[in-house]
Amino acid sequence: MAFDRFRSASPDLKRALGATMFFGAASGIFLATLNNYLAEVHHLGAEARGWLEFPRELPGFFIMLVVGGLLTVMREARMAAAAMAMTAVGALGLGFLAPTTVPLVVFILIWSLGDHIIFAVEGPIGLQLARGGHEGKRLGQFGGARNLGTIFGVGAVFGLAHAVGDRFDLFYALAACSALVAGVFYLRLTVGRAEPRSRRLVFKKKFGVFYAISALFGVRKQIFLVFGAWVLVEIHGVPVSTIAFLYFLAATIGVVVRPLLGEVIDWLGERVVLSVDELLLLGVCLTYAFASDLLDSPWDLYALYGAYIFDSVLFALRIARTTYLKKIVDDPSEITPTISMGITIDHSVAMTLPILSGWIWATYGFRWVFLLAGAIAVVGFFVCLQIRVPEEPVAHKQPR
Numbered sequence: 001m002a003f004d005r006f007r008s009a010s011p012d013l014k015r016a017l018g019a020t021m022f023f024g025a026a027s028g029i030f031l032a033t034l035n036n037y038l039a040e041v042h043h044l045g046a047e048a049r050g051w052l053e054f055p056r057e058l059p060g061f062f063i064m065l066v067v068g069g070l071l072t073v074m075r076e077a078r079m080a081a082a083a084m085a086m087t088a089v090g091a092l093g094l095g096f097l098a099p100t101t102v103p104l105v106v107f108i109l110i111w112s113l114g115d116h117i118i119f120a121v122e123g124p125i126g127l128q129l130a131r132g133g134h135e136g137k138r139l140g141q142f143g144g145a146r147n148l149g150t151i152f153g154v155g156a157v158f159g160l161a162h163a164v165g166d167r168f169d170l171f172y173a174l175a176a177c178s179a180l181v182a183g184v185f186y187l188r189l190t191v192g193r194a195e196p197r198s199r200r201l202v203f204k205k206k207f208g209v210f211y212a213i214s215a216l217f218g219v220r221k222q223i224f225l226v227f228g229a230w231v232l233v234e235i236h237g238v239p240v241s242t243i244a245f246l247y248f249l250a251a252t253i254g255v256v257v258r259p260l261l262g263e264v265i266d267w268l269g270e271r272v273v274l275s276v277d278e279l280l281l282l283g284v285c286l287t288y289a290f291a292s293d294l295l296d297s298p299w300d301l302y303a304l305y306g307a308y309i310f311d312s313v314l315f316a317l318r319i320a321r322t323t324y325l326k327k328i329v330d331d332p333s334e335i336t337p338t339i340s341m342g343i344t345i346d347h348s349v350a351m352t353l354p355i356l357s358g359w360i361w362a363t364y365g366f367r368w369v370f371l372l373a374g375a376i377a378v379v380g381f382f383v384c385l386q387i388r389v390p391e392e393p394v395a396h397k398q399p400r
Contacts, residue, residue, distance in 0.1 A: 016186075021145045029175040047361070058112070060351075095173055140263060141259050143259070147252070227369050270327075271387035279377070284311045324389065357369045357373075
């Protein structure tokens with residue numbers, strides 16, 4: 001039945017889902033291998049790993065200016081295609097041209113710029129392809145497509161790692177190819193071409209809760225992408241093939257769960273979903289902090305695997321920020337620049353928290369990193385309780 005619905009979908013929806021799937025493959029390869037790549041090839045410790053997040057997240061800090069400038073010359077779909085080209089260049093550079101720290105940082109910056117542009121435009125593209133009242137469902141479908149791509153990407157990493165070992169050049173060449181295919185799909189999109197261009201920058205007091213939630217997402221992202229994985233790699237010596245397998249499991253679950261979570265957002269609303277998400281994040285933090293104290297080996301590692309997969313699946317709830325924003329904007333053209341502003345705020349946290357967390361890890365131990373993150377999750381719970389949406393979304397109101 002799902003295949004029949006896909007066959008009857010509009011050409012633009014098929015292209016967008018195809019682009020999302022191949023981008024998911026490229027992103028999955030990168031995220032599943034990065035920590036092992038940094039540890040095995042460049043021999044970084046926890047503190048150096050924390051410092052590396054500053055340049056990696058730097059493009060996200062300036063994304064409101066980057067996207068604002070690009071919106072004056074191109075629409076979201078072409079911006080996404082350009083982002084995929086940057087991602088491909090960054091991947092090839094990491095695989096073949098980064099033997100020392102300086103080129104490592106340069107190519108991570110290039111990769112990261114492409115990645116963050118996609119974060120700014122994928123939501124608006126999905127909303128343009130959604131029917132009113134079902135935005136969460138549509139964005140959830142895009143999340144499922146991304147997870148399907150991730151399955152293929154990390155499955156390839158898992159197979160290659162077992163066949164030929166940790167060949168990061170092959171991993172990143174495959175990621176580059178996937179990104180280029182995604183770029184071709186994005187170039188063929190026609191959605192949004194006839195709409196008025198977005199405003200360059202949007203900053204309004206009424207978006208205060210959205211900005212606060214964006215900052216909290218910066219915390220969550222660093223927990224999962226950096227220090228959650230680093231506990232497995234640095235403390236427990238988990239190899240790249242196992243990390244890839246965990247990504248594979250999370251992505252497989254996400255193919256089914258992400259579209260369902262999108263429908264849950266439409267059903268329960270963003271206030272309930274995001275508040276519960278913060279409580280679940282608190283549980284993940286406590287698992288990372290105390291699993292090895294409370295459980296014997298290997299059950300402690302299994303608990304950490306479970307926390308890693310669980311948080312990866314719940315990561316999909318970030319789409320609730322986008323659906324919430326659509327309900328409170330005065331005009332749909334504000335969505336892309338406001339998301340870009342949110343990403344910049346997100347990265348003001350994402351650039352600085354890893355440095356502090358790396359120092360805490362090196363000085364006091366890894367548990368205190370996750371206790372700090374857990375405390376922030378509690379604050380986030382009360383912030384999310386402040387979410388209010390109008391009965392009729394502002395951007396949908398018709399003039400009298």
